[in-house]
Amino acid sequence: MPLIALTGGIAAGKSTVAARLEALGAVIVDADVLSRVAVEPGSPGLEAIEREFGSAVIGPDGALDRPALGAIVFGDAAARERLNAIVHPEVGRLSQRAFADAFALNPAAVVVYDVPLLAEARGRREFDAVVVVHAPADVRIQRLVEKRGMTRDEAERRIGAQAGDDERLALADHVIDSSRTLAETIAEVDALWPVLRGTLRR
Numbered sequence: 001m002p003l004i005a006l007t008g009g010i011a012a013g014k015s016t017v018a019a020r021l022e023a024l025g026a027v028i029v030d031a032d033v034l035s036r037v038a039v040e041p042g043s044p045g046l047e048a049i050e051r052e053f054g055s056a057v058i059g060p061d062g063a064l065d066r067p068a069l070g071a072i073v074f075g076d077a078a079a080r081e082r083l084n085a086i087v088h089p090e091v092g093r094l095s096q097r098a099f100a101d102a103f104a105l106n107p108a109a110v111v112v113y114d115v116p117l118l119a120e121a122r123g124r125r126e127f128d129a130v131v132v133v134h135a136p137a138d139v140r141i142q143r144l145v146e147k148r149g150m151t152r153d154e155a156e157r158r159i160g161a162q163a164g165d166d167e168r169l170a171l172a173d174h175v176i177d178s179s180r181t182l183a184e185t186i187a188e189v190d191a192l193w194p195v196l197r198g199t200l201r202r
Contacts, residue, residue, distance in 0.1 A: 001108050002199040003099060003126070007118035007171070008133030009162050011140040011148070011155075013178035013185060017133050018114045020189045026196075027106070029098045031091055031115040038090035039064045045090040052082055074161055088121045110197055119163035124171045129199045131192070132172035135179040137165065 006021070008014035022028045038045040041062040050058055053072060059065040073080040095113060102111045113127070124130045135143075137159055144155035169175065174192055178185045 001103075001110050002128040002196065002201055004110065004112045004196055004199065005118050005124060005127040005130045005171075006112050006114050006133070007116060007130065007168060008176075008178070009135075009137075009140055009165065009168065010116065010158050011143040012133045012135045013176075014114065014116065014133045016182065016185060017131070017176055017178070017189050018112065020186055021110075021112050021193065021196075024190070024193045025110065026112045026193075027102045027109045029095060029102065029111060029113045031095065031113065031117070034091045034094040034098070035087055037094060038087055043090075045086060048086045049083065052086065053079075074157055077161075080161060084117075084121065088117075091121070110199075112196075117162070119167045119171060128202050129173040129196065130171045131174045131176060131196075132168050133176045133178050134165065134169065135177070139179050 004026075006014060006018055008017075018028055018030070037043075039049060040046065046058075046064055049064065049069070053069060057065050057069040057072070069083070073083050095115075099111055099113070102109055112131075115121070118124070118130065140159060141152060141155045144150045144158065145152055148155075150158070174195070176185060176188050176192065
């Protein structure tokens with residue numbers, strides 16, 4: 001059964017869509033979870049980050065100091081590229097193993113890879129379909145300010161650090177409009193589910 005990529009910009013509502021797909025029966029592989037595994041203490045990923053960015057990004061407990069690293073990379077495109085060159089290959093390796101494990105456990109599964117940085121990191125080649133959760137940037141900025149307590153400038157920087165809407169939408173086989181009510185978004189996901197179940201493996 002199919003391997004589906006689910007992507008969307010920050011605050012687009014991708015987690016809501018992923019949760020609904022899981023409730024409908026999809027197996028979710030979460031790239032954010034894998035990205036944390038990739039930089040756990042003692043991992044090759046964390047060791048590479050320390051070599052690249054210095055001991056200031058490592059906390060006293062030996063774990064990654066995410067705010068310290070974020071302060072370096074969110075305002076510096078070159079630094080962000082250096083970080084991505086470390087983390088993306090590790091996440092790719094972990095995700096491939098997770099996909100294989102899911103299909104081994106249930107060959108009929110619909111496996112959904114919840115991946116915010118699809119456009120930035122790996123593209124659509126390996127996936128049977130791509131679902132983009134979309135809300136305009138101004139809606140996402142408002143959500144980041146109201147729900148996550150960011151300043152408008154910080155919200156704009158976070159959105160600016162990701163691929164643009166046009167780049168993401170260019171990958172899409174299916175688009176979920178998350179700019180409307182939660183009930184309308186869920187209804188779109190429910191309508192899409194039979195289509196995803198019927199998607200053929202490439």
